[in-house]
Amino acid sequence: MTLGPVVGRDVELAMARRFLDSTVLEPGAFLVEGEAGIGKTTVWAAAIGEAESRGIRVLQARAAETEVQLSYATLADLVGADFDVTRRALPPIQQHALAAALLRAELDDPVQPRTIATAFVGVLASIAEAAVVLVAIDDVQWLDPASAGALSFAARRLPERVGLLLTRRGDPGEPPPLGLERALPEGRLERLTPGPLSxxxxxxxxxxxxxxxxxxxxxxxxxxxxxxxxxxxxxxxxxxxxx
Ligand SMILES: Nc1ncnc2c1ncn2[C@@H]1O[C@H](COP(=O)(O)OP(=O)(O)O)[C@@H](O)[C@H]1O
Ligand SMILES: [Mg+2]
Incomplete structure:
Protein backbone atom coordinates (compact mmCIF):
# COMPACT_ATOMS: atom_id res chain seq x y z
CA MET A 1 0.00 0.00 0.00
CA THR A 2 1.06 3.56 -0.51
CA LEU A 3 2.64 5.14 2.51
CA GLY A 4 3.07 8.60 1.04
CA PRO A 5 1.64 10.68 -1.78
CA VAL A 6 1.21 9.03 -5.18
CA VAL A 7 3.81 10.40 -7.58
CA GLY A 8 4.02 10.41 -11.37
CA ARG A 9 0.69 8.77 -12.14
CA ASP A 10 -1.40 11.67 -13.38
CA VAL A 11 -2.32 9.98 -16.65
CA GLU A 12 -3.23 6.71 -14.93
CA LEU A 13 -5.37 8.44 -12.31
CA ALA A 14 -7.10 10.51 -14.97
CA MET A 15 -8.01 7.25 -16.72
CA ALA A 16 -9.36 5.87 -13.46
CA ARG A 17 -11.46 8.99 -12.95
CA ARG A 18 -12.89 8.71 -16.44
CA PHE A 19 -13.74 5.11 -15.75
CA LEU A 20 -15.61 6.11 -12.58
CA ASP A 21 -17.50 8.74 -14.58
CA SER A 22 -18.50 6.13 -17.15
CA THR A 23 -19.60 3.55 -14.57
CA VAL A 24 -22.47 5.82 -13.65
CA LEU A 25 -23.75 5.33 -17.19
CA GLU A 26 -22.84 1.74 -18.00
CA PRO A 27 -21.29 -1.23 -16.14
CA GLY A 28 -17.66 -1.93 -16.96
CA ALA A 29 -14.27 -2.96 -15.67
CA PHE A 30 -10.92 -1.27 -15.16
CA LEU A 31 -7.97 -3.66 -15.02
CA VAL A 32 -4.56 -2.55 -13.79
CA GLU A 33 -1.91 -5.10 -14.71
CA GLY A 34 1.82 -5.55 -14.81
CA GLU A 35 4.88 -6.75 -12.97
CA ALA A 36 5.30 -6.92 -9.20
CA GLY A 37 6.23 -3.62 -7.62
CA ILE A 38 5.36 -1.38 -10.60
CA GLY A 39 2.58 0.31 -8.65
CA LYS A 40 -0.67 -1.52 -9.42
CA THR A 41 -1.97 -1.52 -5.86
CA THR A 42 -1.03 2.14 -5.53
CA VAL A 43 -3.17 3.14 -8.53
CA TRP A 44 -5.95 0.82 -7.32
CA ALA A 45 -5.97 2.37 -3.84
CA ALA A 46 -5.93 5.90 -5.24
CA ALA A 47 -8.89 5.06 -7.49
CA ILE A 48 -10.76 3.71 -4.45
CA GLY A 49 -10.03 6.92 -2.58
CA GLU A 50 -11.39 8.93 -5.49
CA ALA A 51 -14.49 6.72 -5.68
CA GLU A 52 -15.20 7.05 -1.98
CA SER A 53 -14.81 10.81 -2.13
CA ARG A 54 -17.56 10.79 -4.79
CA GLY A 55 -19.92 8.78 -2.59
CA ILE A 56 -19.46 5.59 -4.59
CA ARG A 57 -20.01 2.48 -2.49
CA VAL A 58 -16.77 0.47 -2.61
CA LEU A 59 -16.74 -3.26 -1.85
CA GLN A 60 -13.11 -4.21 -1.61
CA ALA A 61 -10.92 -7.23 -1.11
CA ARG A 62 -7.25 -8.03 -1.48
CA ALA A 63 -6.72 -11.60 -2.60
CA ALA A 64 -3.79 -13.35 -0.96
CA GLU A 65 -1.63 -16.19 -2.18
CA THR A 66 -2.03 -17.92 1.20
CA GLU A 67 -5.83 -18.01 0.88
CA VAL A 68 -6.16 -19.33 -2.62
CA GLN A 69 -7.38 -22.66 -1.22
CA LEU A 70 -10.12 -21.10 0.92
CA SER A 71 -13.42 -21.28 -0.89
CA TYR A 72 -15.21 -17.97 -1.21
CA ALA A 73 -12.60 -16.13 0.91
CA THR A 74 -12.65 -13.11 -1.40
CA LEU A 75 -16.41 -13.15 -1.87
CA ALA A 76 -16.80 -13.04 1.91
CA ASP A 77 -14.48 -10.03 2.09
CA LEU A 78 -16.53 -8.28 -0.59
CA VAL A 79 -20.06 -8.77 0.66
CA GLY A 80 -19.74 -10.08 4.22
CA ALA A 81 -20.40 -6.70 5.79
CA ASP A 82 -23.43 -6.00 3.61
CA PHE A 83 -25.01 -9.39 3.74
CA ASP A 84 -27.23 -8.81 6.75
CA VAL A 85 -28.67 -5.68 5.20
CA THR A 86 -29.14 -6.98 1.68
CA ARG A 87 -30.16 -10.58 2.30
CA ARG A 88 -33.83 -9.68 2.48
CA ALA A 89 -33.69 -8.64 -1.16
CA LEU A 90 -32.84 -12.23 -2.13
CA PRO A 91 -35.12 -15.24 -2.58
CA PRO A 92 -34.72 -17.66 0.37
CA ILE A 93 -32.77 -20.28 -1.57
CA GLN A 94 -30.19 -17.64 -2.52
CA GLN A 95 -30.05 -16.27 1.01
CA HIS A 96 -29.24 -19.74 2.31
CA ALA A 97 -26.68 -20.43 -0.37
CA LEU A 98 -24.83 -17.18 0.15
CA ALA A 99 -25.00 -17.54 3.93
CA ALA A 100 -23.40 -20.96 3.59
CA ALA A 101 -20.69 -19.60 1.30
CA LEU A 102 -19.96 -16.87 3.83
CA LEU A 103 -19.84 -19.54 6.57
CA ARG A 104 -22.83 -18.12 8.37
CA ALA A 105 -25.11 -21.09 7.94
CA GLU A 106 -24.88 -24.83 7.59
CA LEU A 107 -26.69 -26.61 4.84
CA ASP A 108 -27.72 -30.21 4.55
CA ASP A 109 -27.35 -30.33 0.79
CA PRO A 110 -24.40 -29.10 -1.21
CA VAL A 111 -24.96 -25.62 -2.59
CA GLN A 112 -24.87 -24.96 -6.29
CA PRO A 113 -22.13 -22.47 -7.15
CA ARG A 114 -24.57 -20.89 -9.59
CA THR A 115 -27.00 -20.16 -6.77
CA ILE A 116 -24.26 -18.44 -4.80
CA ALA A 117 -23.15 -16.45 -7.83
CA THR A 118 -26.73 -15.42 -8.56
CA ALA A 119 -27.11 -14.30 -4.95
CA PHE A 120 -23.93 -12.25 -5.29
CA VAL A 121 -25.37 -10.48 -8.35
CA GLY A 122 -28.54 -9.87 -6.35
CA VAL A 123 -26.57 -8.29 -3.53
CA LEU A 124 -24.78 -6.01 -6.01
CA ALA A 125 -28.05 -4.99 -7.62
CA SER A 126 -29.56 -4.30 -4.23
CA ILE A 127 -26.68 -2.08 -3.10
CA ALA A 128 -26.66 -0.34 -6.49
CA GLU A 129 -30.22 0.85 -5.94
CA ALA A 130 -28.88 3.35 -3.42
CA ALA A 131 -25.46 4.23 -4.86
CA VAL A 132 -23.00 3.54 -7.65
CA VAL A 133 -21.01 0.46 -6.62
CA LEU A 134 -17.35 -0.32 -7.22
CA VAL A 135 -16.21 -3.91 -6.67
CA ALA A 136 -12.49 -3.48 -6.09
CA ILE A 137 -10.20 -6.51 -5.95
CA ASP A 138 -6.43 -6.36 -5.69
CA ASP A 139 -4.36 -9.27 -7.08
CA VAL A 140 -7.06 -11.26 -8.87
CA GLN A 141 -4.42 -13.84 -9.84
CA TRP A 142 -4.78 -15.09 -6.27
CA LEU A 143 -8.57 -15.33 -6.20
CA ASP A 144 -9.77 -18.61 -4.77
CA PRO A 145 -11.41 -20.53 -7.61
CA ALA A 146 -14.86 -20.41 -6.02
CA SER A 147 -14.82 -16.61 -5.75
CA ALA A 148 -13.35 -16.38 -9.26
CA GLY A 149 -16.27 -18.44 -10.55
CA ALA A 150 -18.81 -16.19 -8.84
CA LEU A 151 -17.07 -13.07 -10.15
CA SER A 152 -16.91 -14.36 -13.72
CA PHE A 153 -20.62 -15.09 -13.52
CA ALA A 154 -21.29 -11.63 -12.10
CA ALA A 155 -19.12 -9.92 -14.73
CA ARG A 156 -21.45 -11.23 -17.43
CA ARG A 157 -24.47 -9.91 -15.55
CA LEU A 158 -23.24 -6.70 -13.98
CA PRO A 159 -26.22 -4.67 -12.77
CA GLU A 160 -26.57 -1.05 -13.80
CA ARG A 161 -24.26 1.30 -11.88
CA VAL A 162 -21.77 -1.41 -10.90
CA GLY A 163 -18.11 -1.32 -11.93
CA LEU A 164 -15.13 -3.61 -11.36
CA LEU A 165 -11.71 -2.28 -10.41
CA LEU A 166 -9.11 -5.05 -10.56
CA THR A 167 -5.39 -5.51 -10.42
CA ARG A 168 -3.54 -8.50 -11.74
CA ARG A 169 0.13 -9.35 -11.51
CA GLY A 170 1.30 -10.72 -14.79
CA ASP A 171 2.01 -10.16 -18.43
CA PRO A 172 -0.45 -7.71 -20.01
CA GLY A 173 -0.21 -9.83 -23.17
CA GLU A 174 -2.26 -12.53 -21.50
CA PRO A 175 -6.03 -12.58 -21.87
CA PRO A 176 -7.80 -10.63 -19.13
CA PRO A 177 -8.94 -12.60 -16.05
CA LEU A 178 -12.49 -13.74 -15.26
CA GLY A 179 -13.39 -14.04 -18.94
CA LEU A 180 -13.72 -10.25 -18.99
CA GLU A 181 -12.99 -9.91 -22.69
CA ARG A 182 -16.29 -11.63 -23.48
CA ALA A 183 -18.25 -10.65 -20.38
CA LEU A 184 -18.69 -6.94 -20.84
CA PRO A 185 -20.41 -4.73 -23.36
CA GLU A 186 -18.22 -3.55 -26.24
CA GLY A 187 -15.57 -1.08 -25.11
CA ARG A 188 -16.34 -1.48 -21.42
CA LEU A 189 -13.09 -3.19 -20.43
CA GLU A 190 -10.30 -0.71 -19.86
CA ARG A 191 -6.79 -2.14 -19.41
CA LEU A 192 -3.97 -0.12 -17.93
CA THR A 193 -0.35 -1.16 -17.54
CA PRO A 194 1.53 1.37 -15.42
CA GLY A 195 4.89 2.06 -17.04
CA PRO A 196 8.24 2.89 -15.41
CA LEU A 197 8.23 5.95 -13.16
CA SER A 198 9.96 8.98 -14.62
N1 LIG B 1 3.14 6.25 -8.00
C1 LIG B 1 3.64 5.95 -6.79
N2 LIG B 1 3.84 6.93 -5.88
C2 LIG B 1 4.36 6.65 -4.67
N3 LIG B 1 4.71 5.40 -4.27
C3 LIG B 1 4.54 4.39 -5.13
C4 LIG B 1 3.99 4.61 -6.43
N4 LIG B 1 3.92 3.44 -7.08
C5 LIG B 1 4.39 2.52 -6.23
N5 LIG B 1 4.78 3.09 -5.06
C6 LIG B 1 5.38 2.37 -3.93
O1 LIG B 1 6.14 1.29 -4.48
C7 LIG B 1 5.88 0.08 -3.79
C8 LIG B 1 5.25 -0.93 -4.75
O2 LIG B 1 3.99 -0.42 -5.19
P1 LIG B 1 2.68 -1.33 -5.29
O3 LIG B 1 1.56 -0.45 -5.67
O4 LIG B 1 2.52 -2.14 -4.06
O5 LIG B 1 3.07 -2.29 -6.50
P2 LIG B 1 2.34 -3.57 -7.09
O6 LIG B 1 0.96 -3.60 -6.52
O7 LIG B 1 2.37 -3.36 -8.57
O8 LIG B 1 3.17 -4.75 -6.69
C9 LIG B 1 5.00 0.46 -2.62
O9 LIG B 1 5.84 0.72 -1.52
C10 LIG B 1 4.31 1.73 -3.07
O10 LIG B 1 3.97 2.53 -1.97
MG1 LIG C 1 0.09 -5.05 -5.36
Missing part, protein backbone atom coordinates in the same frame (compact mmCIF):
# COMPACT_ATOMS: atom_id res chain seq x y z
CA UNK A 199 13.21 10.27 -13.16
CA UNK A 200 11.35 13.16 -11.54
CA UNK A 201 8.79 10.81 -10.01
CA UNK A 202 11.53 8.52 -8.69
CA UNK A 203 13.21 11.55 -7.15
CA UNK A 204 9.96 12.45 -5.37
CA UNK A 205 9.37 8.88 -4.28
CA UNK A 206 12.81 8.49 -2.71
CA UNK A 207 12.59 11.86 -1.10
CA UNK A 208 9.16 11.18 0.40
CA UNK A 209 9.95 7.70 1.60
CA UNK A 210 13.62 7.79 2.55
CA UNK A 211 14.06 11.43 3.43
CA UNK A 212 16.56 12.12 0.66
CA UNK A 213 17.20 11.31 -2.98
CA UNK A 214 20.58 10.79 -4.64
CA UNK A 215 22.03 13.41 -6.98
CA UNK A 216 21.10 13.15 -10.63
CA UNK A 217 23.83 10.84 -11.98
CA UNK A 218 23.20 8.31 -9.19
CA UNK A 219 19.46 8.73 -9.64
CA UNK A 220 19.80 7.95 -13.34
CA UNK A 221 21.75 4.78 -12.51
CA UNK A 222 19.07 3.82 -9.99
CA UNK A 223 16.36 4.40 -12.58
CA UNK A 224 18.19 2.15 -15.00
CA UNK A 225 18.89 -0.57 -12.44
CA UNK A 226 15.28 -0.61 -11.28
CA UNK A 227 13.73 -0.17 -14.71
CA UNK A 228 11.64 2.59 -13.14
CA UNK A 229 9.97 0.03 -10.86
CA UNK A 230 9.22 1.92 -7.63
CA UNK A 231 9.45 -1.12 -5.39
CA UNK A 232 12.86 -2.06 -6.79
CA UNK A 233 14.04 1.55 -6.71
CA UNK A 234 13.18 1.80 -3.01
CA UNK A 235 14.87 -1.54 -2.26
CA UNK A 236 18.04 -0.60 -4.11
CA UNK A 237 18.19 2.87 -2.56
CA UNK A 238 17.70 1.42 0.93
CA UNK A 239 20.41 -1.19 0.34
CA UNK A 240 22.85 1.46 -0.87
CA UNK A 241 22.06 3.72 2.07
CA UNK A 242 22.65 7.46 2.14
CA UNK A 243 25.47 8.44 -0.19
Missing amino acids: LAALHHLLHDRLGSAPPRPALARLAEASGGNPFLALEIARALGPE
